[in-house]
Amino acid sequence: xxxxxxxxxxxxxxxxxxxxxxxxxxxxxxxxxxxxxxxxxxxxxxxxxxxxxxxxxxxxxxxxxxxxxxxxxxxxxxxxxxxxxxxxxxxxxxxxxxxxxxxxxxxxxxxxxxxxxxxxxxxxxxxxxxxxxxxxxxxxxxxxxxxxxxxxxxxxxxxxxxxxxxxxxxxxxxxxxxxxxxxxxxxxxxxxxxxxxxxxxxxxxxxxxxxxxxxxxxxxxxxxxxxxxxxxxxxxxxxxxxxxxxxxxxxxxxxxxxxxxxxxxxxxxxxxxxxxxxxxxxxxxxxxxxxxxxxxxxxxxxxxxxxxxxxxxxxxxxxxxxxxxxxxxxxxxxxxxxxxxxxxxxxxxxxxxxxxxxxxxxxx
Amino acid sequence: xxxxxxxxxxxxxxxxxxxxxxxxxxxxxxxxxxxxxxxxxxxxxxxxxxxxxxxxxxxxxxxxxxxxxxxxxxxxxxxxxxxxxxxxxxxxxxxxxxxxxxxxxxxxxxxxxxxxxxxxxxxxxxxxxxxxxxxxxxxxxxxxxxxxxxxxxxxxxxxxxxxxxxxxxxxxxxxxxxxxxxxxxxxxxxxxxxxxxxxxxxxxxxxxxxxxxxxxxxxxxxxxxxxxxxxxxxxxxxxxxxxxxxxxxxxxxxxxxxxxxxxxxxxxxxxxxxxxxxxxxxxxxxxxxxxxxxxxxx
Amino acid sequence: xxxxxxxxxxxxxxxxxxxxxxxxxxxxxxxxxxxxxxxxxxxxxxxxxxxxxxxxxxxxxxxxxxxxxxxxxxxxxxxxxxxxxxxxxxxxxxxxxxxxxxxxxxxxxxxxxxxxxxxxxxxxxxxxxxxxxxxxxxxxxxxxxxxxxxxxxxxxxxxxxxxxxxxxxxxxxxxxxxxxxxxxxxxxxxxxxxxxxxxxxxxxxxxxxxxxxxxxxxxxxxxxxxxxxxxxxxxxxxxxxxxxxxxxxxxxxxxxxxxxxxxxxxxxxxxxxxxxxxxxxxxxxxxxxxxx
Numbered sequence: 001x002x003x004x005x006x007x008x009x010x011x012x013x014x015x016x017x018x019x020x021x022x023x024x025x026x027x028x029x030x031x032x033x034x035x036x037x038x039x040x041x042x043x044x045x046x047x048x049x050x051x052x053x054x055x056x057x058x059x060x061x062x063x064x065x066x067x068x069x070x071x072x073x074x075x076x077x078x079x080x081x082x083x084x085x086x087x088x089x090x091x092x093x094x095x096x097x098x099x100x101x102x103x104x105x106x107x108x109x110x111x112x113x114x115x116x117x118x119x120x121x122x123x124x125x126x127x128x129x130x131x132x133x134x135x136x137x138x139x140x141x142x143x144x145x146x147x148x149x150x151x152x153x154x155x156x157x158x159x160x161x162x163x164x165x166x167x168x169x170x171x172x173x174x175x176x177x178x179x180x181x182x183x184x185x186x187x188x189x190x191x192x193x194x195x196x197x198x199x200x201x202x203x204x205x206x207x208x209x210x211x212x213x214x215x216x217x218x219x220x221x222x223x224x225x226x227x228x229x230x231x232x233x234x235x236x237x238x239x240x241x242x243x244x245x246x247x248x249x250x251x252x253x254x255x256x257x258x259x260x261x262x263x264x265x266x267x268x269x270x271x272x273x274x275x276x277x278x279x280x281x282x283x284x285x286x287x288x289x290x291x292x293x294x295x296x297x298x299x300x301x302x303x304x305x306x307x308x309x310x311x312x313x314x315x316x317x318x319x320x321x322x323x324x325x326x327x328x329x330x331x332x333x334x335x336x337x338x339x340x341x342x343x344x345x346x347x348x349x350x351x352x353x354x355x356x357x358x359x360x361x362x363x364x
Numbered sequence: 365x366x367x368x369x370x371x372x373x374x375x376x377x378x379x380x381x382x383x384x385x386x387x388x389x390x391x392x393x394x395x396x397x398x399x400x401x402x403x404x405x406x407x408x409x410x411x412x413x414x415x416x417x418x419x420x421x422x423x424x425x426x427x428x429x430x431x432x433x434x435x436x437x438x439x440x441x442x443x444x445x446x447x448x449x450x451x452x453x454x455x456x457x458x459x460x461x462x463x464x465x466x467x468x469x470x471x472x473x474x475x476x477x478x479x480x481x482x483x484x485x486x487x488x489x490x491x492x493x494x495x496x497x498x499x500x501x502x503x504x505x506x507x508x509x510x511x512x513x514x515x516x517x518x519x520x521x522x523x524x525x526x527x528x529x530x531x532x533x534x535x536x537x538x539x540x541x542x543x544x545x546x547x548x549x550x551x552x553x554x555x556x557x558x559x560x561x562x563x564x565x566x567x568x569x570x571x572x573x574x575x576x577x578x579x580x581x582x583x584x585x586x587x588x589x590x591x592x593x594x595x596x597x598x599x600x601x602x603x604x605x606x607x608x609x610x611x612x613x614x615x616x617x618x619x620x621x622x623x624x625x626x627x628x629x630x631x632x633x634x635x636x637x638x639x640x641x642x643x644x645x646x647x648x649x650x651x652x653x654x655x656x657x658x659x660x661x662x
Numbered sequence: 663x664x665x666x667x668x669x670x671x672x673x674x675x676x677x678x679x680x681x682x683x684x685x686x687x688x689x690x691x692x693x694x695x696x697x698x699x700x701x702x703x704x705x706x707x708x709x710x711x712x713x714x715x716x717x718x719x720x721x722x723x724x725x726x727x728x729x730x731x732x733x734x735x736x737x738x739x740x741x742x743x744x745x746x747x748x749x750x751x752x753x754x755x756x757x758x759x760x761x762x763x764x765x766x767x768x769x770x771x772x773x774x775x776x777x778x779x780x781x782x783x784x785x786x787x788x789x790x791x792x793x794x795x796x797x798x799x800x801x802x803x804x805x806x807x808x809x810x811x812x813x814x815x816x817x818x819x820x821x822x823x824x825x826x827x828x829x830x831x832x833x834x835x836x837x838x839x840x841x842x843x844x845x846x847x848x849x850x851x852x853x854x855x856x857x858x859x860x861x862x863x864x865x866x867x868x869x870x871x872x873x874x875x876x877x878x879x880x881x882x883x884x885x886x887x888x889x890x891x892x893x894x895x896x897x898x899x900x901x902x903x904x905x906x907x908x909x910x911x912x913x914x915x916x917x918x919x920x921x922x923x924x925x926x927x928x929x930x931x932x933x934x935x936x937x938x939x940x941x942x943x944x945x946x947x948x949x950x951x952x953x954x
Contacts, residue, residue, distance in 0.1 A: 024809050071373060085844035089866035099852030137872070145831035146848075158844075379856050380775035387827050389769050389785060394824040395790045398798035399916045405800060414804065438933055460687060461681050474940050478696070480947060482929050483885035485902045489909050489925040490695045493702065493918055500800035504715050526847060534695065543758050566677070595794045598887035619796045622893065633800060640797040647792040 001185045002028050002153035004047050004062050009058035009343065011044055011210075018044050019210045026203055031180055031187045033197040034216075035233070036207035042190045043158060044313070045207075048362040049188060051075050054341075058163045063153050065171070074101075078147035079156040082163060084139045086131035092118075093127040097146050120179075137168045157189040161196065172185050173199055194234045198222065221237045225354065231353065237331070240286045242324040243357065248278040252354070254303070254324040262303035262323070266349045273354075273363050282363065283355040288318065290328035290351045294344035295335075302346045319343075328353035399640060406633035414629060423630040432610055433635065434616040439525050443614070444593040445490060446529045447536075449619045451589055452582070453535065455540025460570055462541070463548045473545070477538030483607070484535065488602025491531040492518070503530075523612035524604050528596075528612055531603055550657030587650045594643055615639050703727060703764055703923035710918050726919035730927055734920055736907045743927050745897065746904035750884055750931075752815050753900055757822035757881040762821070763873055765830020766868065770860050772831070772839040783833060790828030799892050806893055811896050821893065822883045828874045829882070833946070837871040838864065870942070877944035879937055881932050901928045925934045 004026050011019035026032045034042040047053040051072035060067050067075045087097050089140045093114055100110045111308060118124040121141040133137055147155055150159070160167045177200055180187055191197060197204045198218045206213045206221060206229075214226035225231035231239040244252040244264075251265040264284070269277075294302040308327075309320040312334060319330045319337035330337075330345060337343065342347055354363040409419045427433050455542055458476055479487065494500045497516035505513040517523035551574060559569045598617035604612040606621070615635055623632030683906050698716060703726050705719040732742040774786050803812070804819060811817030841864070849859045865872075889901040899907075905928045936943050 047847075050735065050851060052850065069373065072847075072851045077851065079848065081842075081848060081850050082842040083842045085848035087843060087849070087863050089863075098849070098854070100852040102858065148850075150852075152771070174742050250597075273664075376856065380771045382778055383767060383856075384771045384783070387764055387787070387831070390824045391790055393801070394798065394830075396786075396800040401801035401804075402797050416802070435883075442736050454688070458685070461685050464681055464687065472685055472689055474937075476692050477940070477944065478690065478933065478936055479949075481932045481943065483879055483902050483905075484886065485885075485933070486907050486925045486929045487889050488938065489905065489921055490699050492909070493922065494695060494698055498708065499715055499918070501715075537692075542948055547949055580917055590936065591792055591794075593890050595796070597796075597867070598852060598902070598906075602909065606911065608810075616794075618795055620892075623700055623800065636794070636796040636799070639794045643792060647778070647789065651785065651788055651792075655788075661669070 001240070003061075004030075004154060004186060004188065005061040005064075006045070006049070007061065008057040008190060009045070009048065009060060010056045011041070011048060011053065012056045017210060019048075021055075022210070022212055023058075024205050024209075024212060024215055025244050026121060027186075027187065028186055029202075031200055031202045033189065033201035033204045034080045034190045034207060035194060035197040035204055037192055039208040042192075042207050046158055047157055050077055050079050050155070057071035074113070074318050076153040077149040077156055078152040078154075079158065080140075080147050080160045081126070082159040083144040084131070084163075086139055086142055090099075092123065092131055092134070092145075093322040094140050095131070096127075096149055097140060097148055097167050097339050097348045099146070099234065099314055102147040114145075117212060120148065120182075120192050137172060140164065140172055141175075144176075146221045148179075148183070149331060153186065154210045155185050155187045156163065156188065159191055162193070167334075176200060180220070194236065195354050196232070200333075204234075204327050206233060208233075214245045220314065223351070225285070226362055228283060228285070228355050231355070232239065233285060235328045237288050237318060238354075240288065240323070240326075240328040241355070242284045242326055242328060244278045244282055244324060245272075245282045246280055248274075250274055250286050252352075254284065256303065256324070257322055259304055262301070263350060264301045264303075264347055264352070267354065268350065269354065270364055277354075277356075277363060283357050283360065284324075285353040285355060286328075287351060288329045288350040291332065291345045292348070294346040298346055300346040301349060302344050304342060306342050307337050310337045336348065374632055376398060402633050402636050402640075404641070405629060406637045408630055410629040412418050412627040416529040419630075423634040425656075427634045427638070431662075432482055432613055433615075433618055435610060436613040436615045436635075437474070437611060437639050438612055440594065443529055443532070444590060446526070447532050447593050448589050449539050449611050449618065450529065450533045451536050452585060455537045455585070456575070456578075458537065458541045459544035459548055462545060464620060473541070480538045480575065481534065484598035485602045486598070487531055487535050488599050491527070491534070492603050495527050495530075519602065519608060522583070524608055524612045528603055532599055534610045536589060540589065543585050543588075544647055547578045551577055564600075575605055583650070590646050591643060594639055617636070697856045699926055699929075702919055703730075703926055705919055707915070707917060707919055711915075726917070726923040727927070729917075730732050730908070730920050730924035734908050734924065735911065736899075736904050739897065741906055743823045743901060743908070743924055744789065746901045747927065748897055749815060749898060750901040753822065753878055754883050755820045757826065758876055760819070760823045761826030761830045761879050762875045764820075764827050765832075766872065768827065768831040768867065769834025769836075769838045770864050772881045773833045773841075774843065774859070774864070775856070784831070787828050787831050790825060791832060793825070793828075795825070796850070797889050803893060813896075813898050815898060817893055818889060818900065821889050822886065824880050826883070829878060833871055833875045834868065837868060837937060842868060870945075873939060874942045874946045877935055877942050880935060881943070881946075884932055891922070 006022055006024040008021045008023050009018065009019060010021055022045060024032065034045060036042045046051060048055055051067065051070060055068045062075060062077070069328070084100055087098065090098065096114050096117060097110050100113065114127070118127060121144060123138065123141045123145060125140055126134060126142070131142070134142065143160070159170055164172060173196060182297045189200060201218050203215065204218050204221050205215045208229055214221055214230045221230060222234055225234065225239070228241055242254055242255045245251055249265070250267055250269050251263050252267060255266065256262055257318065294300070305321045307321050307322060308318050311318040317332050317334050317337050321331055355361060356363055394495045405414055405417070406423050407420065408415050408424070408539055466472065495515070495518040497503070497519060499514050502513060502515040505515070516529045535652060555573060556569055595616055596614060599622065600606060600612055600614050600617050606613045616639065619632050619635040619639065622628040622635060691942045700716070701719055702710065704722045704724070706721070706723050708727065709720060730742060731744055733740055734742045736746070768787070772780055806817045811820060831865065845863060846859055849863050849882060886900070887902040887906070888902040894900070894903065905924050907925050
C-alpha cells in the first residue's frame, strides 16, 4: 500500500500564505501531476511531501502514516530533481549507491540493485562515468536510477524534463510513462507543462495561487474544466472563452461584428442552471477543435465569420477570427481556411462548456 | 505539531548553528569586542599600560594637535590620491591592452601580477635599493652618460612619499588589472562589433562605451585600493622607516610607534580608531550595496 | 588591393605594434625589481660598490645567500634567516589548515543550512576582511598575554586563524552558493546528515576553492608583518620581521647583496606558490571584490 493523503495542508512564510488548505488524496499506483504556473505553490507542496519544507498546518500521510515531523530519509520516498542533483564528484554507480551505503545495505545487495536499475534504464555502460561526462538525457536516467533503487513508497518528480530539449523531453516522457507502468509505483510529479500532465497523469491537480482549482482525471480536466482558469491553462491552443447571452430556451447568442449574431442551441444544461442563468450573460467555452467548416445540409448550429489570420501547422490549420468581441482560434483541416475570406463554421455543441461570467466557474 | 519533534531531530535542526557558533564568537570577540576595547582605551588616559578611566576626548585632542599626526594624515591623503590614480590608470591600460587577443597573454598577465604575491617588506627592501641614489637607478642613468640626472627622492623629505607611491603602485597594479580584465571579459563582445559597424574607432569605443560599463569594477578597485592605502604599514617601514625624519609618517606607522615605542597607548588607540572609522566609512556602504545586489540576484 | 584597404591594414599593424610595444615595456618595468634583486644577490659586495647595479654579475657567487640564510645578524643572534624561516613555516601551516577548514564548514552552513539571521552573521564576518588590524592590536596583545601565548608561534597561529576566518568563509560561501541546493536535498533524501553531506558531497566538489583558500591564506600569513612585529620579539619572529631587521641594521658597510638574498629567501615560498598555482591566486585576489 502506498497512498498519499494531503489533508488541509497550509504553508505560510510569515504573513505570506503560499498554500491555502490544500487537500488531495491518491491511491496506490496513481500518477498525480501537480500542474500550474511558477509561483502557484506546486513545488512547495512537493517539498513538503518530501520533508524538505516544514508544514504550517494540516497533515500529510504517506501509506496511512502521518509524516509531518519525519525527516526526509524516514519518509520512504525518492525524488528526482529538475537539475538532476547528481553528486558531481561521484561516478554514476556511486551516485546510485550513495543512499544505500548510508542505510548500510550490504555490498552484494547494492550491486544487485544497481544492476537491476541500470538495466531497466539502459545506463549500464555509463556506470563508471562522472555526471559531467553525460548528456542531459543520460543524467536524467541516472537521477531516476538513484530514485528507483530506494524502492520507495512514493516517487517525487520536480519538473524533471524542463532542462531537456524538446525532442528529448518527448522521449523521456514516454520513458517515465513506461517506467510507471512497469513498476506500478505511486508518483507525484510537478510540472508547468500541460502536455506532460495530460500524457502522464492518472490524476491532475491544477493549481493557482496556492489553491487547487481542479483535481480529476486528465481527460475530465480537459473536457469539463472547473473554471475559466483551468480551461485556459489546459490545452493548446487554449480553449476559447466567448461572452454570450443565454436565452430562456438554452440558446447562447454571440455577437459577431458586422454580421448577424450566432445562435447556438442544444447546449447540455440542467434545468436548474437554465432557470438561474436564463436571460443572463455567460461565458461560452469552445475548444479550437470543436469548430468545423459547415457543410450544407448539416443540422449543427453554424455561424458566419471572416478569418483574420491563418496558421498552417502541418496536420491542421489554426484559423483566427473575431467572435463576441474576442479573438478566437479554430483548428481546421489543412487548406480549408483562407485569411480575409468569409466562411461558415459549425460548432460541436456537445463539447461546449458554459461558465458564470462573474465567478468564472463552470455551469452544469 | 511542533512538540512531536524528537530530541534527535531538534538537535539536528540546531547542529548547523552550533557548528557555526565558535567562529561567530571568535569574530565577535576578535573584531567587535576588540574594537570596542580599543575605543575604550582611546577614551582613557592609558600610557604604557591600559588604564580603565575616562578622560573623554582628551586623547583625540592630543592626537590632532600632534604635528606628526598631521604629517601622517597629509601623507595619507597625498599617497592615497596618487596611488589610486596611477594604479587605476596603469591597471586599466594594461587590462585593455591585454584584452586585444594578445599572444602570450597568460605569461604577460603573470608578469604584471607577481608583485602581489610578495610581502610589502620584500617590495620595500627591493625598492629601497633601486631608489638608492648612490648605487641605484640614478647611478645607472648617470653612467649611461646622462650625468645631470638626479633621482634622490628617497633621501629628500619633501619627495620621499612619492617613492612610497612608486613602490605601492608597482606592487598593486596587477590587482587592479585583474579586476578590470575580469570586468572586460564579462562584457558582451557584440557591443564592440555593433559600435564598430556604426563607425566608431576602437579608442572611442573604449572611452565612451566600455569604460563606463566597468563601473562595478571601478567601485571594487577604488574601495579595495583605498583600504590597502589606509592600512599600508609594512611598505613604509621597509622602504623609508617613516623617514627621512618623519616625512613619510603614515597613520599606520604613527599608531605603531605611539603605542609600542613612545608609550602613548591612549593616543595610539585614538589614531587606530580614526583609521577604523575611515575604513568603515568606505567599506560598510560598499559591503551593503554588494550584499544587496547579491540578494537581488538570487 | 585598394589604397583604402592598404591604409587600413597599415593602421591595424601600427596599432598592434603599439599594443605589443606598450605591453613589453610595462613587463620590463614590472620585472626589473626582481631582476635587480636576483643579480645583486649573486654579486660580491666589492662589485656592488664598484657601481654595478643592473648588469649581470662578473662572477656569480652564492656568498650572500649563504650569509643571509645562516650567518646574518638579527638583533644579537647571528644565525641568519633559517630559524625565522622555520618559524614562519610552523606558523603558516597550521594557520592555513585551520582557517581553511573553518571557512569551508562556515560557507557550507551559510549557504545550505540557512537560518534566520544567516545573512547578518555573514555580514558580521565579512567586515573582518576589511578590518584595519591596528584597531585590534592592543586588546589582542592583552589577550595573548593572559593566555600566556605572547611571543609564541601558537599565539600567531591563533591570531591568523581568527582573522583568516572572514576571508575563507567568504571564499567558501561564494563557492557553495553556486552549487544547487537540490544537491543537498537529494543527499538528505538519500539519508545523509549534516556532516555526511559536508564530507561526501560538498567537500569533494569544493577542491578548486580549497586550493584558492589555501593559497590566499598562505600568501597572506607568510607575508604578514604587523602581527609578527607586534606580538613577537627576537627568536620567535616570523621571517618578514627578521628580514626587516637585517635590512635595517645600520652598522658598517651596508651589505646590499645580503639584503637582496634575504629578501629573495623571504619571497621564494610565495613566488613558487604563485608560479605553480597563479590561476587560483588570481581567483582569491578578485574574490576580494565580494561577489567574485
